[in-house]
Amino acid sequence: MAMLHVLETEVMRLWSEILGVAVTSADQDFFELGGQSLAMVQFLAMVESEFQIELPVEVLFVEGLTVAEAARAIEKSGTLTPAGEHS
């Protein structure tokens, strides 16, 4: 549960930067916040670059994705590790 909370915080940080709006709740939806398919591409690429986690490409084509769902997808795909801590 603690890890999921950390992941949600990271997702909110990334979405705020990508979307240019404050993202403050795990219930907020990427597309309702103004996100589009290429912004989702950006999110996947940033997750891969920063945390070395490759989310399934199918995530790009979903019609709704909340912070909590994105965090769970990251949790399922691997262990969160900031890129700088990889050898």
Next chain:
Amino acid sequence: MTTVIMVTHGTHGDVLPFVSLGRILRGRGHRVEILTHAPFEAVARREGLEFTPIDTERDYERYLADTPLLLGAGLERWRRFYDASGLFDQIRFECEVLKARHVPGETVFVGRHTTAISTLFAGEALEVPTAWIAVTPLQYMSERAAVHMYRQSMSDRLDAVRAMLGLAPVDDWAAWFTSARLHLGLWPEWFDRAGVPAPSRVRLTGAPYGDDTFVEPVPPEAGRLLDRGAVIVTGGTGRMIHERFYPAAVAACAAARVPALVVARHRDLVPERLPDGVSWFAHLPFHQVMARARAVLHHGGIGTAVRAVAAGVPQVLLAHGFDRSDNGMRLARLGLGSWLPERRWTPGEIVPLLREALVADGYRARAATYAQAAQPGLRPAAEAVEALLNS
């Protein structure tokens, strides 16, 4: 003498860098031909390139008119767009031209990353070394998505083009997508490091500055406005722009009481009635006028963004779709600009950022480091393309 055949698609930011690259290659003694949209024939021929149109002026306008549909979500949109715009037939046509023009052992193909599918197909069939060139980092960031799209929704039509060339269907789209022998990125290292970096196989050569292929003089009215401290407002040269961009940008300039040059190829995108001190221009030679502007309020295209940094001019981005918010994010991280998403395009949000840009104390000094590192990157790109034949 090498024959270099280039294929590119899109708007000025996608085409003019290739025209400029072609000019340099031609200056180095090579024969250069470009396959692209019909409206670019004059500028390509002026630079001494041979030109083959892949469409007509009317087709191109329709293509531009349909592209806003791509801003929405969903895999099927792209297939519908390719079908409706006849892009599979266009790829087939490009392959036929590449096949007809190549000289065995003396030819290099150069294509725009993601869309110049024909260069990879024809290069594979004819054993011609091929370079793919990206004009924005998001093209590399999108590779997994593009591979998925080609594999899941377009492989039937693409494999039919391959069959025409005597090639078997693609069995590994991910490997095919990275099969060019040379991969170039036309942006500076500092811009790359500010966001998700390009893959290690990519050689970054620096900014393209394709806009210096336009040689029209600066209109007197533009000169007068610049002398009065005007800002430049531009949403790029295509129609891939949110309908609120120009109304919001113009309203913000009026609210901030700053004169403005609104540069937009399509007049209908711009409010019919413009406030005093705001004038519309279809084109302006940015390499001449950018440094004279007090600030640039733009859509977030990478060409405009890097050109503004090189000119030492503060910038505010109203970014919507494509690579624009990624470009805005990179500039914001570097302290070189600010950006707003579409839902924040109100005078109350834009005007403070514009005013901040107009009084950007020390901006030129801050940008100077990056401006120096934003030197033209097309010569190294030309050398890399040249070396392909000897590799």
